Amino acid sequence: MNLRLLATSAIVLTVAAPAFAQISGFTDESDGYSWRRASLENRTAYCRAVVAKFAEKGSRVSAQTLFDAIQEFYTSEDPGILKRKLFDVTAILAYAASDK
Numbered sequence: 001m002n003l004r005l006l007a008t009s010a011i012v013l014t015v016a017a018p019a020f021a022q023i024s025g026f027t028d029e030s031d032g033y034s035w036r037r038a039s040l041e042n043r044t045a046y047c048r049a050v051v052a053k054f055a056e057k058g059s060r061v062s063a064q065t066l067f068d069a070i071q072e073f074y075t076s077e078d079p080g081i082l083k084r085k086l087f088d089v090t091a092i093l094a095y096a097a098s099d100k
Contacts, residue, residue: 023049032074032082032089043067054094061098069093 021027024046026034035043047067054061073089074082 019053020046020049026086028085028087030086031084032076032086035070035074035086036082043070050090050094054098059094059098061094065097066090066094069097 024042025038026042026046038046044063044067047063047070051061051063051066070086070089070093073093076082
């Protein structure tokens with residue numbers, strides 16, 4: 001596992017948080033409940049913005065792949081999973097789905 005790439009993913013999300021909030025309404029406090037409440041348009045905009053930001057760092061993952069991974073992760077009814085922060089989940093899933 002390339003921990004440096006994973007850490008970079010988390011940092012990218014933290015630094016770009018204000019831009020993501022403006023584009024999609026998600027903030028660094030957003031979690032699975034926020035994801036579920038958001039419109040399809042906002043969820044899609046978020047994934048596109050994340051993918052564009054990650055592309056600047058050389059990570060390649062499609063917006064659809066990221067969307068599907070986040071959607072699948074948050075289908076759980078487990079409150080422990082739904083309370084996980086969206087940016088943390090995104091960093092891990094984007095890393096796992098990317099062509100390193």
